[in-house]
Amino acid sequence: MLTKRIIPCLDVKDGRTVKGVRFEGLRDAGDPVALASRYAREGADELVFLDITATNQKRATLVALVRDVARELDIPFTVGGGIGTVSDVEALLLNGADKVSINSAALARPELIDELAARFGSQCIVVAADARFHEAGGWQIYTRAGTHNTGRDAVQWCREAAERGAGEILLTSMSNDGTKDGFALDITGAVSRAVSVPVVASGGAGSKQDFTHVFQQAHADAGLAASIFHFGEIGIRELKEHLRLDGIPVRL
Amino acid sequence: MEIAVVDYKGGNVQSVLFALERLGVQATLTSEPEVIRRADKVLFPGEGEAASAMRELRAQGLDELLPTLTQPFLGICLGMQLLGQHSEEGGGTDLLGILPFNVIRFPAAAEYKVPHMGWNTLQALRSPLFAGLQQQDYVYFVHSYYAPVGEYTIAEAAYPAPFSAAVQHKNFYAVQFHTEKSGPVGTRILENFLQL
Numbered sequence: 001m002l003t004k005r006i007i008p009c010l011d012v013k014d015g016r017t018v019k020g021v022r023f024e025g026l027r028d029a030g031d032p033v034a035l036a037s038r039y040a041r042e043g044a045d046e047l048v049f050l051d052i053t054a055t056n057q058k059r060a061t062l063v064a065l066v067r068d069v070a071r072e073l074d075i076p077f078t079v080g081g082g083i084g085t086v087s088d089v090e091a092l093l094l095n096g097a098d099k100v101s102i103n104s105a106a107l108a109r110p111e112l113i114d115e116l117a118a119r120f121g122s123q124c125i126v127v128a129a130d131a132r133f134h135e136a137g138g139w140q141i142y143t144r145a146g147t148h149n150t151g152r153d154a155v156q157w158c159r160e161a162a163e164r165g166a167g168e169i170l171l172t173s174m175s176n177d178g179t180k181d182g183f184a185l186d187i188t189g190a191v192s193r194a195v196s197v198p199v200v201a202s203g204g205a206g207s208k209q210d211f212t213h214v215f216q217q218a219h220a221d222a223g224l225a226a227s228i229f230h231f232g233e234i235g236i237r238e239l240k241e242h243l244r245l246d247g248i249p250v251r252l
Numbered sequence: 253m254e255i256a257v258v259d260y261k262g263g264n265v266q267s268v269l270f271a272l273e274r275l276g277v278q279a280t281l282t283s284e285p286e287v288i289r290r291a292d293k294v295l296f297p298g299e300g301e302a303a304s305a306m307r308e309l310r311a312q313g314l315d316e317l318l319p320t321l322t323q324p325f326l327g328i329c330l331g332m333q334l335l336g337q338h339s340e341e342g343g344g345t346d347l348l349g350i351l352p353f354n355v356i357r358f359p360a361a362a363e364y365k366v367p368h369m370g371w372n373t374l375q376a377l378r379s380p381l382f383a384g385l386q387q388q389d390y391v392y393f394v395h396s397y398y399a400p401v402g403e404y405t406i407a408e409a410a411y412p413a414p415f416s417a418a419v420q421h422k423n424f425y426a427v428q429f430h431t432e433k434s435g436p437v438g439t440r441i442l443e444n445f446l447q448l
Contacts, residue, residue, distance in 0.1 A: 001373060005371070075434075076394075121301050167394075
C-alpha cells in the first residue's frame, strides 16, 4: 500500500543549514549532509532543501550541496528556492537531485512548467505554491518569498500548474506557517481534490495530531515541516508510530 | 568487476553512480557499445519520457545492442519500461522488445494520484534479486506508467491493482522502483544484483 510521506525541510544558505537546529549528537548542526543523513536514518521519507542564498555564487554552492547530499543520501530529495531556468534545473538534476521545485519563476512565466516537464519529465518537477488567506478574496498565491501578492486564486493556480505538467504540488499556507496551530485543512483539501497529482502540505505543523488531520481530512499525500523536527519536538519515528495507530499507512 | 551504467541522457544517473560508490563499486558511465558489451554487469537507469529516451537510444545504436547482451542486466524505472514492447507514452512508442509486456498509464482516480509517487510495499517476491528481503518491504516509486503482471513478473506492488514492480527474462532483470533511493532495502537489491 502506498504510504503517506513525512518530509523534513531544511533551509540552506551558502551551503549550510540555517534556522537553529538543536540536535544532540550532531557534531556540526549546520552541515546539511549530516542533518539529512540523520533524518534519513530516523525514517524520513524524503527531504526538501530550500535554498535562501541570495548571492552570485548561489548556483555553484547549490550544485555542490546537491552533489554532497546525493552522494550520502539513499532516499529522495527535492531542491527549491529561486530556481528559474531550464539550465538551473538541468544542473541540479544532473548532479543528483531527484526533484526540483519552482515557485516565483513559474508564476512569472507559467510556460516554464511545460518546458521543464517536457524536457525532464513531470516526475521531477514540483511546483511550490505559497498561499495566504484573505477575508475578502479567499486563498491567494504569493511569490518572491511571500512578499508579493499575485492576486491569483490558489486552487486555480495549482490546477493550472498540474495541467501544465507539474508532477507534485508543494502547498504552503503562509497563514499557518510558524503558528504550530495545524495545517490549513481547507485549502489543502481543496487543492488535493482539484489536482490529480500528489500534494505536499506545508505550514503550521505543531503536533502529531496535525499530521493525522491533514492526511485524513485534507487528503494530503505528504506532510512537510521544519522546526518541530529540527528542535526535536517531535521525532519522526514517534510521529509515524502515532499515524499508524490512527490507521494511516506509513513506512516504519 | 567491470560495471557499465548505460548513458543515454536518461535522467538521474548520478544517483545510481553514487549508490554504487556507497557499495564501494566503481562503475563506468558510458554509451560506448564495446564498453557495454564487455562489462560484467550492465545497469540501465532512466527517468523521463519513453519516446525521447527511445530516440536517444536509436541515435546511439543502443536499441540494437542492448537486446543482444548476455551478462546480468538491471533496468531501473524508465529503464524497466523500455524493455517492453510498446508504451502508451508519447502518443504511442515502440520499445526495445526484450520482454513481452506493454506499458500503460495508470487510470486517473480521485484516491489514486498520478504519478504513483512514494514508498509502497513489495509483494509476491520471487527472485534471487530479492534475497534477504521480506514481503511488504518498502521501496520508492515515481512513475505514471506501468507494466501489468505477467509470467515475467518477479515482484508486485499495488496501486490499487497489482502491477509489475520487477520483471525478468533470462539475464534481463528490471525494477520499476528506484533501488538507489530506497534506503537499506534498495541497497540490498543492488548488492544482490552485483552478486548474480
